Amino acid sequence: MDNGDSGDRISDQILSALVKIGTLTQERAGIARRVKSKLSSGKTIIDVVKELQYATSEQVKEVFRSNHLSLKIGDILVEFGHLTQERLRSALDIQKTQTGKQLGQIIIEHQFMSENDFLDALSVQLGFPFVNLSVEELDTKLLDQAPIQWCRSNHFLPVRSEEGKVVVVFADPFDKASIKGAQKLYGANLIVAISAPGSIENYLDQFASGKIKIRSTVDENTAIGIVDSMICAAIDKGASDIHMEPMKDKLQVKFRIDGLLVLYKNFPRETISMVTARVKILSKSNIAEKRRHQDGRMSFEHQGNSYDLRVSVYVAILGEKIVLRVLNRIDQIIRIEDIGMQPKVLERYLRDVLSVPSGVLIITGPTGSGKTTTLYSCLNYIKKPELCIITAEDPVEYVMEGITQCSIDPNINLTYEETLRHVVRQDPDVIVIGEIRDNYSADVAVHAALTGHKVLTSFHTEDSISGLIRLMNMDIEAFLISSTVVCILSQRLLRKICHHCGKPYSPSPFELKVLGYVPQDIGRYKFMKGGGCxxxxxxxxxxxxxxxxxxxxxxxxxxxxxDHKSSYEIRKISIDTTNLVTLMEDAVSKAVIGITTLDEIFRCVPRLIPPRPIYEINRLLGV
Ligand SMILES: [Zn+2]
Incomplete structure (x- = not known):
């Protein structure tokens, strides 16, 4: 497919823009143009400029961001090989019949490109900041300055102010008319950003029709308004917990997102008592009681879904600290195949662990390491109509169809011990003991397995071997453990590198030393780090x-x-004879392909023994 003419026109424009901002000399622009014309491959002018080392990716992106070019988005997508000429022509034809629609929207709606590829092209390749739109992050004062109709006809949405500049998302960041329209309201040096084209229209429609209320109408002067908008925001952001902490001069609210706390908002100290009372009412706790710890549960409706929240009220010296945990987020039941196990681990896990009819399977790790999610993935895999699966959980975190679940509730004397005594009388095939927390629950697990049941449970220990050792120190006969435990699976959750801002980087000698590697060991692997966006x-x-x-x-x-061998010896035997790959090694296998960082590994994974060479780890994992 030849698109020589428009390709040259685009090349020329990009080159002269680079010259204009002082990155290229006229001479170098000429060389780049000649090199490109000699290449038959699909290299873009930008590839050429970068390969000649005339400009860095950052300088190139600056050309696009600075809005000096008078190029059309469609031509650019063609030039970069994301779209064929034919498809561009069809998209333009469709646009003629649908006035008011942006080209980007049409390209995505007619599946000429996927939305992800479209956004990737604009944000990663061309350097436009990407904004994931959410209601509570929109600074509605900015919207107040603009008639919605003006935003709609110019296809933009103001998001927030940053260092005196207004961030505005555009459906088409190359559309000069749109950008001028926004500049009239927010000044010439606004920041041009992008978002999913459909979502901008969608938000504007909803604002126009009043379906979404602008934040200024959420009444944060009332306890109801504060609590509702806080919980909605937490759910929208995918937070697992909400922390409401009274401080000397304020009420500080933080969310736990991807395992770490981030500040949501501060409220005036005067709001504490009414907000606390509101949460206590919702969770049916005792409002009058302010000197004792309490717990409760509440359900919450948000955008048509119902969420369960577990509430803990802890009496601290500056007032009652409240933590809300968001439970049964339905979207979080993950297929076992998608849980992140490397090929050989998954294969063995399905064949030698989940498919055997009896024995104890233990999942270990600290709080927040994803044990519950894995447990539910396992149940989802093994559940069948002909199996009776029964659980004792504290509490039930996801409601799953086809199994019998029981939530422990000591408030009504439904204790763990009591429940476990009854579980085995229910003629089960599979028993889930939420957690081994004492000798009694360990004993129930082992004896149930001995009588031919399959038992799934979890345990708080550092790694798989220490899980085994802990069990051996719990007054359970060694022969019972050795004949019933099938598998101990230890796990951690590491944060993934943001794919919008992740860039390759070389680990420092110090980082390598911690792993016991030298630079030659990691030569051909690709480590990445996110710059933040x-x-x-x-x-x-x-x-x-x-x-x-x-x-x-x-x-x-x-x-x-x-033989009551030491943990050192058991670890050595396990590694030598069972193909065990340590947490550290599995983590390294995921860092060398740019999924997570060494920083995350050092933060989350125990360093018991140094990892083996990377090629050896990959061989064991089958990657
Ligand atoms: Zn990022």
Missing amino acids: FACNYTGYKGRIAVFEMLVLNEYVREAIL
Whole structure:
């Protein structure tokens, strides 16, 4: 497909813009033009300029961001190989029949490009900041300055102010008329950003029709308004917990997102008592009681979904601190195949662990390491109409169809011990004991397995071997452990690098030394780090990935348990004879392909023994 003419026109424009901002000399622009014309491959002028080392990616992106070019978005997508000429022509034809629609929207709606590819092209390749729109992050004072109709006809939406500049998202960041329209309201040096084209229209429609209320109409002067908007915001951001902490001069609210606390908002100290009372009413706790810790539960409706929240009220010296945990987020039941296990680990796990009819399967890790999510993925995999699956959980975190779940509730004397006594009388095939927390629950687990049941449970320990050792120190006969435990799966959640701002980088000698590697060991692997951008809240990370250490007991390990070997010896035997890959090694296998960072590994993963060489780890994992 030849698009020589428009390709040359675009090349010329980009080159002269680079010359204009002083990055290129006229001479170098000429060389780049000649080099490109000699290449038959699909290289863009930007590839050429970068390969000649005339300009850095950042300088190139600046050309696009600075809005000096008078190029059309469609031509640019063609030039970069995202779209064929034919498809561009069809999209333009469609646009003629649908007045008022932006080209980007049409390209996505007619699947000429996926929305992700479209946004990637604009944000990663061309350098426009990406904004993930959400109602509570829009600074509605900015919207007040603009008639909605003006925003709609110019296809933009103001988001927030940053260092005196207004960030505005555009459906088409190359549309000069739109940008001029926004500049009239927010000044010439606004920041041009992008978002999903459909979502901009969608927000504007909803604002126009009053379906979404602008924030200034959310009444944060009332306890109801504060609590409602706080919980909605937490759910929208995918937070697992909400912390409301009274301080000397304010009420500080933080969300736990991807495992770390981030500030949501501060409220005046005077609001504390009414907000606390509101949460207590919703969770049916005792409002009058202010000197004792309490807990409760509440349900909350948001955008048509119903959420369960567990509420804990803790009496601290500056007042009652409240933590709300968001439970049963339905979207969080993940298929076992998608949980992040490397190919060989997954294969063994399905074959040697989940498919065997009896025995104990233990998932270990600290709080917040994703144990519950894994447990539910396992249940989702093994549940069948012909199996009776029964659970004792504290509390039930996800409601799953086809299994019998029980939530422990000590307030009505439905204790763990009492429940476990009854579970085995229900003629189950599979028993889920939410957590082994004492000798009694450990004993129930082992004995149920001994009588032919499959038992799934979790345990708070550092890694798989220490799970085994802890069990051995719990007054349970070694022969019972060695004959019932099938697998101990240890795990952690590491933050994933944001794919909008992740860039390759070389680990420092110090970082390598911690791993016991030298630069030659990591030569051909690609480590990455996020620089921070709108999309990731400037953290450089977005989402999380699990890392695993799976110990499937074999005869040597069982023997070592019977012989009461030390944890050092059991660890050595496990690694030598069971193909065990440590948490650290699994994490390294995910860092060398740019999924997570070494910083995350050092923050979350125990450093018990140095990892083996990367090629050896990859061989064991089958990657
Ligand atoms: Zn980012």
